[in-house]
Amino acid sequence: MAAAAHVPVLLDRVVALVAPALARPGAVLVDATLGLGGHSEAVLERFPEARVVGIDRDTHALDRSRERLAPYAERLTLVHAVYDEVAEVLADLGLAHVEGVLFDLGVSSMQLDVRERGFAYAEDAPLDMRMDDTTGPTAADVLNEYPVEELARILRQYGEEKFARRIAEAVVRERAREPFTRSARLVELLYEAIPAPARRTGGHPAKRTFQALRIEVNDELSVLRRALPAAIEAVGVGGRVVVMSYHSLEDRLTKQAFVEVTRSDVPPDMPFVPEGSEPAYRLVTRGAEKASDEEIEQNPRAASVRLRAVERVSMTRGGAA
Template sequence: MNAPRHVPVLLDRVVALLAPALDHPDAVLIDATLGLGGHSEAVLERCPQARVIGVDRDPQALAMSRERLASYGDRFTGVHAVYDEIPDVIADLGLREVAGVLFDLGVSSMQLDLPERGFAYSIDAPLDMRMDGTTGPTAADVLNTYSAGDLTRILQKYGEEKMAKRIASAVVREREIEPFTNSARLVELLYASIPAPARRTGGHPAKRTFQALRMEVNDELRVLERAMPAAVEAIGLGGRVVVESYHSLEDRLVKRTFADATRSTVPDDLPFLPEGSEPSYRLVTRGAEQANEAEIEENPRAASVRLRAIERTRPRTISSSGKGAAS
């Protein structure tokens, strides 16, 4: 098995956004999508007062990161969890709040580069696509059991695939002959289902279908929908949440969460803002930042990244139970 390549996207910018929040003793960063630990390693190197709690649902990635970051001793802790479990992770570590939370969403370099994981369409491999290969249905299960209507829905919603209905019908027809098990047969079906003119634009014809299957198998949007408000609530005064997303639906969800957090509850027609009614957060980035041409040329996975960050500007209120409450 070849070692996976790992090129963190917007590494310097991500660390620069996090650094002000981590510049104090006992600062804790939750790297909610640890992967192979590239962002975490940079934070540990450049923010000497910070500890990092690395969260990943993929046991294989977690093991590799623990080995990679072992030299940092107790400044790094790896936790096997899904990132919507952030409140439980924080509580289990005896913390009330953290200084930062980082999300680098989507599929990791390791998962793409190891063919046996089934995420890549360029090599024939089992149709798995589970980020945690120990639990849950596979991409093959989705292809072989979902109705044509449900397949159409996920291809349209998660893959923005214009040929979704045609592809779904072909999948249902072909699985009656033989269930889907490997990626090559699915890729062949996609080439046959998508007309030649449509194949000439938008990249590889399998890209959108594989993305949609991955997002469905791992329940990515619903997990993110729970995780984002939890992360925003978890940071203390001066803390920051930094998010890299690669899909329009992910970025829209992040944008909405940040907008809600930074919006004042005072009526718009009030001529002044009463003291104490200011929003508890401010946006750190102006809109969504993107990678420049040089980075995209060096790392094509950076082409679709959208980077957003938010900072808490008012202290958290702590309830009698010890849990943070909305300010």
């Protein structure tokens, strides 16, 4: 079965990071981006008294994970939701705090592998790109309906595409002739719009545009901005939030959110932090951790991963644990 063959990125490191928080019986890990359930499977296997709440906006991912994680069904709760709804999900389950929250951001292996979802630019497919394909506009809708200024903005902001305006203008010209419906036509346009010297560096010329469209269709950065503070607040003392990002935009938001809650308000020239002024959280990782060369060789998706983790050390700034 394909799901069983799936190898999650940084599996052992992620498990090691959440392990201290999951040591006690009944500990709960929220896998906020369940996907194919690889990280959750490892947690359920290695911590026989822990529970997992798996959240995913993709109904197909939930179905696959339900099958994969069937041996642990008594300790597993699956929820169809977007990960910025973590507070509501926990409230519905009657959980005031949990011991861990994990985010494995971006597009999942399953979404890339199913051609009809339209996430991959290597094969011709419908321009969909919705992580929850039961609702919302598609990538084709964005291409066919957005004004040129808005198209250029999302390509520049979400794809960090240097030729954003040029591509946007080409899209608007072409859609007047015939609306976009499939990925091959968009890839062909990108080859024509991006100058040849630029196409020879920086990976596939469609990579940045497809990333930008996917982020826009799924509102990924806005969702993450809301989800991070909710997750940080959701963990109890000793609880950890672990985030795996795959591009600089996600990692920047994660870094900012973690710095915000671990920063001391004490002036930097003070020789000590007065009692009552200590931050309620501490950084667990030193900067952003990356995958080893060995893992990247075995699992190319790990090449761009950046991992950060934070731990709650008290319930309030300077408060007692």
